[in-house]
Amino acid sequence: xxxxxxxxxxxxxxxxxxxxxxxxxxxxxxxxxxxxxxxxxxxxxxxxxxxxxxxxxxxxxxxxxxxxxxxxxxxxxxxxxxxxxxxxxxxxxxxxxxxxxxxxxxxxxxxxxxxxxxxxxxxxxxxxxxxxxxxxxxxxxxxxxxxxxxxxxxxxxxxxxxxxxxxxxxxxxxxxxx
Numbered sequence: 001x002x003x004x005x006x007x008x009x010x011x012x013x014x015x016x017x018x019x020x021x022x023x024x025x026x027x028x029x030x031x032x033x034x035x036x037x038x039x040x041x042x043x044x045x046x047x048x049x050x051x052x053x054x055x056x057x058x059x060x061x062x063x064x065x066x067x068x069x070x071x072x073x074x075x076x077x078x079x080x081x082x083x084x085x086x087x088x089x090x091x092x093x094x095x096x097x098x099x100x101x102x103x104x105x106x107x108x109x110x111x112x113x114x115x116x117x118x119x120x121x122x123x124x125x126x127x128x129x130x131x132x133x134x135x136x137x138x139x140x141x142x143x144x145x146x147x148x149x150x151x152x153x154x155x156x157x158x159x160x161x162x163x164x165x166x167x168x169x170x171x172x173x174x175x176x177x178x
C-alpha cells in the first residue's frame with residue numbers, strides 16, 4: 001500500500017522579502033487571494049489557483065500602515081481592509097465577477113490592524129460584513145455593512161461581544177440584548 005503524493009509546485013519569489021509581514025487571505029472560487037503590505041507600504045495581492053499556479057504580486061493602489069485583513073462572503077465577494085497612516089480604516093471588495101471597487105475610507109481613529117469577517121445570512125439574517133479595529137482608547141470600533149455595499153447595517157462600540165446597536169437574535173429585545 002503506497003501513499004499518494006502530489007508533485008511539489010515551486011513558489012514564485014516575491015520581489016521583496018515579506019517574511020516579517022503578516023498577510024491576510026481569503027479563499028474564493030478562483031483560489032486563495034493573499035494580501036501583504038510591501039516594504040514601500042503598498043498593499044499587494046497574489047492569487048494561488050486551485051491547481052497551484054501563482055500569479056505575480058499586483059499592487060492594490062494604496063499605501064497602508066497595518067497588515068491587511070481579508071474575507072469572502074457567501075456570494076463570492078472578496079473583501080480586504082487595512083489601516084491607513086492617519087488611523088482610518090480603508091476597505092474595498094471584489095465582486096464575484098472579478099471587478100474591484102475603489103478604496104473606501106470608512107473612518108475611525110484606530111490603532112493596529114483591523115479584523116474583517118463576512119457573516120452569512122444563515123447565521124442570523126441579514127448577511128453582513130463586520131470590520132472591527134481597536135481605538136487608541138482601547139475600545140473596539142465596529143462597523144457592519146450590507147454585503148457588496150457601504151450601506152451600514154449597524155454601528156456601535158462592542159460590549160459583551162455584540163455591537164451596542166445590534167441585536168443577537170430576532171427577539172426584540174431578548175435577555176442577551178438588554
